[in-house]
Amino acid sequence: MDYSNDDLMRYLDGEMQPGDRARFEGIVEASTELQRELALYRALKDNLQGISFAPALAGRSVWDRVNARLARPIGWVMLVIGATLWAIYGGYIYLQSAINAWEKLATSAVISGILILFATVAWERYRAWLVDPYKDVHR
Amino acid sequence: MQPEVERELIRKCKAGGPRFYEPIVRAYEGPGMRLAMGMMGNVEDAHDALQEAFVKAWQSLDRFDGGRPFGPWFFQILRNQCRDLLRSRQARFKLETVDERLEARPAGLASSPERDREKRAATEMLWKGLERIGAEHREILVLKELEGLRYSEIAEVLGIPDGTVASRLYHARRALRDALDELGVSYA
The missing domain is CATH 1.20.5 (Single alpha-helices involved in coiled-coils or other helix-helix interfaces)
Known part of the structure; x- marks a missing residue:
């Protein structure tokens, strides 16, 4: 039979060009071994696609944590600028004092x-x- | 999310203003969590990787071509983040599925407690199989089966030629099949 494992995967995943697909279907029809192989991978694929993560995601958006991380550098920059300005001003006043x-x-x-x-x-x-x-x- | 809405949000994010990033994070955290869970195997590590990946994506947004979809680019960052985390913690895929955090999707209306139990058991075995195969196999399976990406998108995320995706998928599926065989779940 003129096919490769890559062909099998492409057919299974719907990634074959129409012409190649028709040719491959002809090969599948003629081979019970290939039909069995295809059914096996299809079952595996269906079962994998059946996994859901809904409970793991429920009510746990990462946005708040991401937003906090994004805002933190801005906070630090503002704090450092403000503190520096106050320190310079305070030092000036102090040096000018009596x-x-x-x-x-x-x-x-x-x-x-x-x-x-x-x-x-x-x-x-x-x-x-x-x-x-x-x-x-x-x- | 509509591609044009996404492009507009990205443009506004680049101009500054993390608030425009929120809809993007919310749109991609679900798919991102699936990928991270698939690679890390447990909720806590997956959340850490996901959060870090969103922060890194934000920091690298200037280098992102706004004309392209955000998803594959973000998955690439997330995948690298998962790998770095696994490496730095010297941890391996840590399975945490034998609890209520994972479930099998109900297979239609004909659901019964017994059928649900069977589904959960099958899902559990599947995850045990995924635990046994290598990270490279696992990530391509997650991208294909859980994220539903096309071969071209998988190639972009993994940084491999389009032509090698089918071959990598074959080896990954073969490895999973063998792992399940060892666990007594026969697909033969």
Whole structure:
């Protein structure tokens, strides 16, 4: 018989050109073996198509989670811009104030120290997260 | 979703405004979930992959040709996401079907508890068979039988020539048939 397994699949899936289809149907008609094979794959196909995921999807749209992820970068950008502007303005006002130089120096040192400590802890946590083998494990 | 509506939404998404993305997400989350479930095998992992794929699609929207349908392009992203997840978690297809999360579609009006039970048992065996075959076989079967894609669309999603789809499908179906044989479900 002049056919291939690919022909069988294309016929089964309705992907054959009309001419090839007619030729293949002639081959099927002449071969009980091929009829049996075709019936078998058709049954498998029907059963696969019978699987439904309706309960898994019910009421669980991913949109809220996706939307939160899309909005988050915008939130971060706005927060950083706002905080930077306030920090620059606050620093300017502070430097222009009548407080004496020693007080300014001490306050600046305290603020700088807090920022440096915060940045180093954040950096350490980030480095640890990069190599954490369990970062994808959900609780 | 109508192709022209989809194109218009994509155009508006590209111009900014995630709210135009919502109808697209809602239209594709069902088919996307089927593909993700088929590849991951359980609801939680499938949801994670689906969510991440939608975020990645949004981030890559500038590179998407708005004249083409969104579906195959999105399925390609989702398929890669599922593969990455499976790789990064060093997990394999984790079956979670022996509960109420999956069901067989009712086969018409002549439904009875016994028939439903039989259908569920058959579905369960089918999923056990899918668990046993390789990820490559599983993904092409899901794209064909659960998503109902044409060969040309499958080729686009998988990034393979049109001509190899039939051959890949044959090997996938053959593998599933053999797996079911081993489980005692004979299609011979």
